[in-house]
Amino acid sequence: MSERLAQGDVVASGAYSVDRDRLVRYAGASGDFNPIHYRDDAARSVGLPGVLAHGMLTMGLAVQPVVERFGAARVLDYQVRFTRPVPVPPEGAVELHVEARVGRVDEEAGTARIDLTASVDGSTVLGKAQAVVSLA
Amino acid sequence: MPVAADLPGRSYPDTQPYLVGREKVREFARAVGSRDPLSLDVEAARAAGFADVVAPPTFAVVVQDLTLSQLLADETAGVDFSRVVHGDQRFTARRPIVAGDLLTGRMTVTSVKTLGGNAMVTSSTVVRDADDQEVVTAVSTLVVRGDA
DSSP, X not given: OOOOOOTTOEEEEEEEEEOHHHHHHHHHHHOOOOGGGTOHHHHHHTTOSSOBOOHHHHHHHHTHHHHHXXXXXXXXXXXXXXXXXXXXOSSSOEEEEEEEEEEEEETTTTEXXXXXXXXXXXXXXXXXXXXXXXXX | OOOOTTOTTOBOOOOOOEEOOHHHHHHHHHHTTOOOHHHHOHHHHHHTTOSSOBOOTTTTHHHHXXXXXXXXXXXXXXXXXXXXXXXXXXXXXXXXOBTXXXXXXXXXXXXXXXXXXXXXXXXXXXXXXXXXXXXXXXEXXXXXXXOO
């Protein structure tokens, strides 16, 4: 696939609803059964305000706009910093908004770095969230 | 107990082989909101040249977690799980993980930095397939909160 990508272009975006149901599904899918991700008492016992989303769930969701645009097999590298925890209430849901912009195109290597902005309630929750995709 | 001074450079044995199941890939893909036919539809994956469904980019965490469990279980490492927060994470893939892969992980602690009473423990897990070929490297920094 050859396509013209220009630095700064928004190439994809998405919104993902995160509720307790999703946390339990991710726990089962990933094998991460740390109870701070599904039990308020366990979260409070280690000084947290309540249940938090798995950082790896947030990371997994945040790359999906890139996956939809380019396909899972073309993501060569993906990194994030976990800069802000995502509390998830017992009822209802929080919304993770993701915007994917072209950070850099490497014509020679046939790759592009896609920079992700992931936010909940207007605050970014991931830092240096970057995916490198193959354009070949 | 503080993080062991001689932790950087420490490696752990290869994990037991992990067989990537088709339904596990689909379950993981649905859990992270994927709608990619490569991850959900065997026929779509085969049509694209893969042997089976393709795992999402963060799936290697399943094998990485097996190696981090080795670190957390090592009492001489001094990494107290109840004080650990995930600081950062990176996956660098040589090829996508596909259902049917038999994966092992080998982890090495690459650095320990102290910052404001916290220890930042960075480790690198190399995930290999049954042919001993490298599939993906997962690098993770765990922040171990100090007593303060």
